[in-house]
Amino acid sequence: MANADRADPGFVPGDAVAVRTIYPLGHVRTPYYIRGKRGVIERLCGVYGNPEELAYARPGLPKQPLYRVRFLQREVWPEYRGGADDTVDIEIFQHWLETDR
Amino acid sequence: MPHDHDHPHDHAHSHGGTAPHKHPPLRPDQDDTITYWRAMEIAVRELLIGKGILTADEVRRAVEEMDNRTPLQGARIVAKAWTNPQFRKLLLSDGNAACKALGIDDGIYKLVVVENTEDVHNVIVCTLCSCYPRWLLGLPPDWYKSRNYRSRVINEPRDVLKEFGTEIAGDAVVRVHDSTADMRYLVLPKRPSGTDGWSEDKLAALVTRDSMIGVTFATTP
């Protein structure tokens, strides 16, 4: 049930998602290298306080669903020299993800 | 006045009385100079003790607790997973429940355990800082927190693994896990060959900290 303090999970494992291409200031746990990249939801980790808010001694609300998202390395790094199926798996908060069409 | 007792009691020093006494000489750690930041640690700690926010005893106990956390905790978990298929299944689906089942305090973070096989090799990093399953492995090594590791293992994992002496087969998949938020990761390394019938204790001795981060394999006997 949605309420002001908690965002509902909107993605399920297997969903194709893209990381938002925004570059704000502040305490952000979405690494620079993954912004704008496309991946697949690997699992829902849970719903957690938002570190972007907690970092300023604020309550961390609304809590955000946190996912592990799997990306193909060769799609993240243009010059990736490893295996074609190698992946990078990262925890990303829902508000940084968009449905990838 | 609150007093820090984390020093050897080899000098004449009264603990019982209320008479004011001189602060004993500071014990040198790795070098004899009090740097600015070390002076800050002393100042902050004494301020907090003076304000009743912490006690010297709590600090001492916290240091001891961390000292007692060694990779042996993680090694026990791995050894059990190698010998007990049900435990392995639990470990991979719910790391915290598996820790609890072994009487290991399950920390405040969610534990994700990833399994290395012939086909998949997992390696862990926190590119943004130094997140690490401390309650299972103790404090992370300097290199894990270094610029070079955090910058390169994410996009050159096979090269970095080579620098640790670890070669991954060309047809195996390498997965790098970036510990960016509330999960903490442990690699379940491949069980080395030549260990059939070994006891959990004997197996645990083969499980190195580096193999549970994923930069090396477990030791082959």
Added chain:
Amino acid sequence: MTINYRGIHDMGGLPAGKVEAAEHDYALWEKRVDALMVLLSKKGHLTVDELRRNIETLGAEAYDKMSYYERWIYAITQTLIQRGIITIDELGTGIEKAQSHGKR
């Protein structure tokens, strides 16, 4: 082409050198910094998020020159000031006292 903000801590994928498998036994003062972090966050006086945010605002040179636990005592102290738990004056006095003890 615009250059976007990138935190100095946000280093995944940047060029860097060989990983030196260096490690050192932690000094007592370093373990105490760690203890302060654990105790203060357990007791709810600060969060690890505030600590990280403070570290991320160190300049690039400071970030790379300072040792790991120097960065953390910096962050702990900044957070305590921000939270109003210690004052700048008592901090300065305390540092001076600790430094003069060390010179004896």
